[in-house]
Amino acid sequence: MDPIEPIRPMYFMQAAYQEAVRAFDEGEVPVGAVIEKNGSIIGRGYNRIEQLADATAHAEIIAMTAGAAALSTWRLEECTLYVTIEPCIMCLGALLQSRVCSIVYGAQDPRLGAIDTRSYRHELEEAYGFFPKITSGLMAQESLRLLRSFFKKLREKK
Numbered sequence: 001m002d003p004i005e006p007i008r009p010m011y012f013m014q015a016a017y018q019e020a021v022r023a024f025d026e027g028e029v030p031v032g033a034v035i036e037k038n039g040s041i042i043g044r045g046y047n048r049i050e051q052l053a054d055a056t057a058h059a060e061i062i063a064m065t066a067g068a069a070a071l072s073t074w075r076l077e078e079c080t081l082y083v084t085i086e087p088c089i090m091c092l093g094a095l096l097q098s099r100v101c102s103i104v105y106g107a108q109d110p111r112l113g114a115i116d117t118r119s120y121r122h123e124l125e126e127a128y129g130f131f132p133k134i135t136s137g138l139m140a141q142e143s144l145r146l147l148r149s150f151f152k153k154l155r156e157k158k
Helices: 007-025 059-071 089-098 121-128 140-157
Strands: 032-037 040-046 079-085 102-107 133-136
Touching: 007 032, 007 040, 007 059, 007 079, 007 102, 007 140, 032 059, 040 059, 059 079, 059 089, 079 089, 079 140, 089 121, 102 140
Parallel strands: 079 102, 102 133
Antiparallel strands: 032 040, 032 079
């Protein structure tokens, strides 16, 4: 085993976290994502729902769009999504459509999470004939702290 292998997931999750910080700084719910293929980041995104006035402008969707543009195809086969929070059902559907092979996420989303919190895996795996490899908990505490800080700041404004 390559001694650098365990470092790689942390590197990509830190990049996703930096995207979440960008969202925080712009007043968006701080979720960030990157798409990795062959050890390189090919797509980045952070929540831009408010700024773009678009309910689909989630970090995962923006990162996937950037990754697809980089590859000149909508198929993100052999790609991994790193995201700071568990994807919602909309994002999970898009990830399945794009053929992402694995998803690494930080914190669980107790309200809208669609992978472990509310598992649709059996039905989706049956429908699509596959399901991405899932790894959770990477930088979960940092991601939760950022989210809590954002919502605390939002409540204080009101």
